[in-house]
Amino acid sequence: MSALLKTVNLERTFGAVTAATDINVELNSGEIVGVIGSNGAGKTTFINMVTGYIQPSGGDILVRGESIIGKSPREVSLAGVGRSFQVAQLFQELTVLDNMLIAFGFSVDRKLSFLNPLRSAEKIEKAQAVLREYEIEQYTDEVVSTLPQGVRKLLDIAMAMLSNPGLMLLDEPTSGVAIEDKFTLMDTVMAAVRKSDAATMFVEHDMEVVLRYADRVLAFYDGRVLADGPTQKVLSDPKVQELVVGHHLDLSDSAPATTKESGHA
Amino acid sequence: MKQLIAILVDGSVYASWLFIISAGLTLIYGVMRILNMSHGSFYALGAYSGAAMVGWYFSTGSVPWFSFVALIGAALVAGITVGLLVERGLLRFMYGRDEVVMILVTYAVLLIMEDAIKLIWGVEPYFAYQPYTMLGRTKFAGLSFANYDFMLIGVSILIGLALWYGLNRTRNGKLLRVVIHDREIAGALGINVSRIFTITFLIGAGIGALAGALTAPGLSVVPGMGIEVIVLAFAVVVIGGLGSISGALVGALIVGMARATAVHLYPEVELFVIYAVMGLVLAFRPQGLFAVANARKI
Amino acid sequence: MKTKSLALLFILGLAILAGGLLLPQWMSYLFTIAMGKGLVVLGLVLLMRAGLVSFGQGLYYCVGAYVAGMLTQFAEVTDILLILLASISVSVVIAAIIGLLLCRYREIFFAMFSMAFSMILYGLLVRMQVLGSTDGFNVANPSLLGWAPGPEGASDLVLAVAVFLVVSLGILAWRYLNSLSGYAGEAVRENEIRLEYLGGSVFKVVYVKYIIAAALAAIGGTVTALVSGHVDPEMAYWTTSGEFVFIALMGGTAHVAAPIIAAVLFEALRTYAFAVAPYTWQMILGFALLAIILFMPSGLWSLVERFQNKKARKTT
Numbered sequence: 060m061s062a063l064l065k066t067v068n069l070e071r072t073f074g075a076v077t078a079a080t081d082i083n084v085e086l087n088s089g090e091i092v093g094v095i096g097s098n099g100a101g102k103t104t105f106i107n108m109v110t111g112y113i114q115p116s117g118g119d120i121l122v123r124g125e126s127i128i129g130k131s132p133r134e135v136s137l138a139g140v141g142r143s144f145q146v147a148q149l150f151q152e153l154t155v156l157d158n159m160l161i162a163f164g165f166s167v168d169r170k171l172s173f174l175n176p177l178r179s180a181e182k183i184e185k186a187q188a189v190l191r192e193y194e195i196e197q198y199t200d201e202v203v204s205t206l207p208q209g210v211r212k213l214l215d216i217a218m219a220m221l222s223n224p225g226l227m228l229l230d231e232p233t234s235g236v237a238i239e240d241k242f243t244l245m246d247t248v249m250a251a252v253r254k255s256d257a258a259t260m261f262v263e264h265d266m267e268v269v270l271r272y273a274d275r276v277l278a279f280y281d282g283r284v285l286a287d288g289p290t291q292k293v294l295s296d297p298k299v300q301e302l303v304v305g306h307h308l309d310l311s312d313s314a315p316a317t318t319k320e321s322g323h324a
Numbered sequence: 325m326k327q328l329i330a331i332l333v334d335g336s337v338y339a340s341w342l343f344i345i346s347a348g349l350t351l352i353y354g355v356m357r358i359l360n361m362s363h364g365s366f367y368a369l370g371a372y373s374g375a376a377m378v379g380w381y382f383s384t385g386s387v388p389w390f391s392f393v394a395l396i397g398a399a400l401v402a403g404i405t406v407g408l409l410v411e412r413g414l415l416r417f418m419y420g421r422d423e424v425v426m427i428l429v430t431y432a433v434l435l436i437m438e439d440a441i442k443l444i445w446g447v448e449p450y451f452a453y454q455p456y457t458m459l460g461r462t463k464f465a466g467l468s469f470a471n472y473d474f475m476l477i478g479v480s481i482l483i484g485l486a487l488w489y490g491l492n493r494t495r496n497g498k499l500l501r502v503v504i505h506d507r508e509i510a511g512a513l514g515i516n517v518s519r520i521f522t523i524t525f526l527i528g529a530g531i532g533a534l535a536g537a538l539t540a541p542g543l544s545v546v547p548g549m550g551i552e553v554i555v556l557a558f559a560v561v562v563i564g565g566l567g568s569i570s571g572a573l574v575g576a577l578i579v580g581m582a583r584a585t586a587v588h589l590y591p592e593v594e595l596f597v598i599y600a601v602m603g604l605v606l607a608f609r610p611q612g613l614f615a616v617a618n619a620r621k622i
Numbered sequence: 623m624k625t626k627s628l629a630l631l632f633i634l635g636l637a638i639l640a641g642g643l644l645l646p647q648w649m650s651y652l653f654t655i656a657m658g659k660g661l662v663v664l665g666l667v668l669l670m671r672a673g674l675v676s677f678g679q680g681l682y683y684c685v686g687a688y689v690a691g692m693l694t695q696f697a698e699v700t701d702i703l704l705i706l707l708a709s710i711s712v713s714v715v716i717a718a719i720i721g722l723l724l725c726r727y728r729e730i731f732f733a734m735f736s737m738a739f740s741m742i743l744y745g746l747l748v749r750m751q752v753l754g755s756t757d758g759f760n761v762a763n764p765s766l767l768g769w770a771p772g773p774e775g776a777s778d779l780v781l782a783v784a785v786f787l788v789v790s791l792g793i794l795a796w797r798y799l800n801s802l803s804g805y806a807g808e809a810v811r812e813n814e815i816r817l818e819y820l821g822g823s824v825f826k827v828v829y830v831k832y833i834i835a836a837a838l839a840a841i842g843g844t845v846t847a848l849v850s851g852h853v854d855p856e857m858a859y860w861t862t863s864g865e866f867v868f869i870a871l872m873g874g875t876a877h878v879a880a881p882i883i884a885a886v887l888f889e890a891l892r893t894y895a896f897a898v899a900p901y902t903w904q905m906i907l908g909f910a911l912l913a914i915i916l917f918m919p920s921g922l923w924s925l926v927e928r929f930q931n932k933k934a935r936k937t938t
Contacts, residue, residue, distance in 0.1 A: 110819070133818045142819060150812035153805075161809050164802035165822035171830075174797045177805050222821065359730050414912070423730045424675050428871065428915055431864060435908030442901045555741050555860060558734050595745025599738050606735070607723055 061124035069118035078104040093273030100279035111135035141224030147215035151204040159186040166222035208235040229261035337473040339580025340480035346557040348531035354567030355524040361430040365437035368550030370399035370533025371540040375452035403533025411525040449544040456541035635789035657784035658845035660885035665838030673811030678736030682836040684858035686843025691853040694762035702764040713840030747855035758854025780849040874921020
């Protein structure tokens with residue numbers, strides 16, 4: 060059986076700058092991988108390549124054994140790859156409900172109906188169920204641009220998860236979210252991800268978040284994968300601590316990576 | 325052979341004319357991100373004020389050669405005055421708005437200026453042929469060309485050089501290029517963006533009026549003349565890439581030659597060919613020949 | 623609420639029809655012209671809801687008008703239904719081709735390229751001697767299913783058809799705007815990246831809207847040609863398209879009735895201004911446009927909404 064995601068010698072240059080090189084990563088269903096690295100280390104470039112937003116300069120990306128090189132974001136998303144964004148990408152001037160209904164229409168129903176009302180009772184019920192699951196139901200009728208960053212991030216992820224993508228890439232899900240809300244947000248998201256059994260990658264700067272939710276860590280440094288392995292092992296690697304984390308990590312009193320902390324839920 | 329020379333000369337003349345018209349349009353867009361629909365009205369304003377002034381000048385019986393000063397002087401004064409009025413009185417309150425909104429705003433300015441011109445100069449055509457006939461004609465290769473048209477080529481080269489020098493060799497020009505390149509950085513560097521905008525708009529409006537004045541002697545000045553040039557100027561500018569002066573030059577040459585070829589060989593497709601060229605360029609290079617594509621950041 | 627506004631639209635249609643038939647000839651003529659333009663603007667509003675302003679709807683307006691003119695004059699087809707069918711088909715084919723190029727563009731590029739395409743048609747028509755060059759040519763009186771009402775009744779027939787079209791297409795457009803396809807427009811306007819990552823095709827959304835808008839503009843052009851009995855290249859000139867943009871901004875994009883009402887107001891205003899001060903009409907338009915942009919960005923319909931909100935506050 061081929062891996063869900065496999066990249067082969069993936070490379071991307073911008074003019075004279077090499078943003079990513081020599082990236083060989085494999086990912087299987089159910090895995091939850093934290094992606095770490097300082098700014099400019101190649102994390103977002105990697106995610107952008109895997110989701111078709113930018114094309115690699117060299118190498119190959121295989122999703123379920125099939126190359127996605129040359130495919131547009133739309134085609135990649137139809138191949139079962141979902142993503143969320145560092146800055147939530149939403150329909151800003153529409154309500155949360157309308158955002159969700161449009162997302163349902165395009166990613167689940169996949170039928171561009173011309174005359175059936177979008178806001179039918181049945182569709183609204185379905186959308187609200189999802190909003191409930193992500194704990195943002197109270198914002199149903201609010202216009203997105205008026206909402207706090209954390210809510211937008213959740214909505215962004217909820218919309219991307221609707222089609223049950225086999226592979227989900229979260230680009231800094233907790234950036235811009237208040238420290239005290241980070242774990243609540245991640246608990247909600249991880250619960251949804253685990254339920255769907257998607258392979259998940261999330262880019263994260265906060266090592267506590269990585270420690271708590273990732274089974275495995277990819278550490279990027281200078282456009283390369285510096286380390287790839289179980290969370291504890293990678294984070295205790297002195298090279299990773301020096302070049303990526305920037306300080307010594309004390310791993311002894313952290314919760315084991317795979318168990319979900321209930322205190323914040 | 326004769327036809328080829330005719331096409332080349334006519335093409336160059338037409339290209340020069342196009343370049344003068346579109347230089348102001350592309351400059352204003354490059355700096356201010358405003359596609360100035362009223363550019364054509366400044367062209368008409370220049371033509372009317374120039375023609376009216378030339379008519380008055382000759383009625384006084386003064387030295388004919390100074391009619392050029394009257395023609396150009398009147399157009400520049402009118403163009404810059406109205407430009408100042410439009411920029412200070414209206415546009416500056418709109419900066420930062422969506423580019424499409426700015427199209428609508430300048431479209432409103434165009435509508436107002438069109439009627440204002442009719443109210444001032446009436447609807448009867450104006451003629452200012454004297455500067456045109458005064459320069460005489462040159463014959464070569466069995467063809468006869470108006471010397472005025474050659475002068476037009478000269479003037480457009482002068483304008484091109486002046487813009488190039490202004491943008492590349494003067495302090496203000498360098499500041500202008502910073503603004504074109506990145507407005508936020510320009511603001512952060514302490515460049516007075518608002519002042520740069522005013523100056524740019526005045527230069528653009530001035531060149532637009534100048535283009536009108538230079539055109540006036542060659543044809544009759546009639547209502548609605550400004551409306552026709554804006555679409556043409558846009559086609560030229562977009563071929564080279566909106567906001568690029570060298571792009572406007574190349575666009576003007578391509579359109580000028582294409583039109584001259586059409587006029588001499590297939591006159592019925594004259595207007596069509598201009599847009600066909602534009603369509604072709606855009607089908608293969610959506611940003612125009614010179615502009616750099618910029619992707620949206622996520 | 624929604625059924626109420628639907629009923630409102632229907633009553634409005636009946637009122638216009640009854641009023642139009644009772645009113646003096648010149649007024650019902652204006653009404654019919656306004657209905658025609660209202661349909662063009664309805665199409666434009668669909669595009670504007672997707673964030674796209676077309677300065678070239680005159681292209682399809684003119685196509686619809688010329689198809690009507692050519693059929694009645696050169697093919698001796700006068701049946702209004704056949705004429706409508708033909709102008710819709712022709713405009714859809716043209717839009718399907720031009721749309722392939724145009725629908726990749728946004729904002730000012732969409733606006734200006736659509737304008738350029740309408741100028742191509744204008745450029746071709748002014749050079750065509752067969753079609754009367756800049757003067758255009760006359761359109762014969764229409765008939766309906768074999769019934770030819772003659773010169774007097776023809777304008778009433780066109781009025782009735784126009785009102786029927788406005789009401790039925792208005793209802794269709796209203797349902798369309800409330801469907802996924804309709805909302806897809808707002809989605810494109812707000813965030814194309816998100817739409818693509820949801821698996822939606824932004825190009826397809828825009829393309830379909832462009833074609834629908836073209837068909838509506840062609841229908842409007844046909845109505846105008848049949849009631850005025852004359853067509854000329856001016857219909858494709860970009861100032862005609864500019865007028866449509868003006869009406870669209872005047873009405874706003876909030877409701878399908880807005881473009882129709884705005885078109886009626888526009889025609890009334892124009893007739894009045896032309897009579898009082900012929901050389902200041904464009905100037906009036908210009909100042910009105912500035913006022914709308916500055917003070918009423920969502921158009922006249924925002925007045926209706928303000929009124930509704932006030933009422934809603936009172937009742938709660």
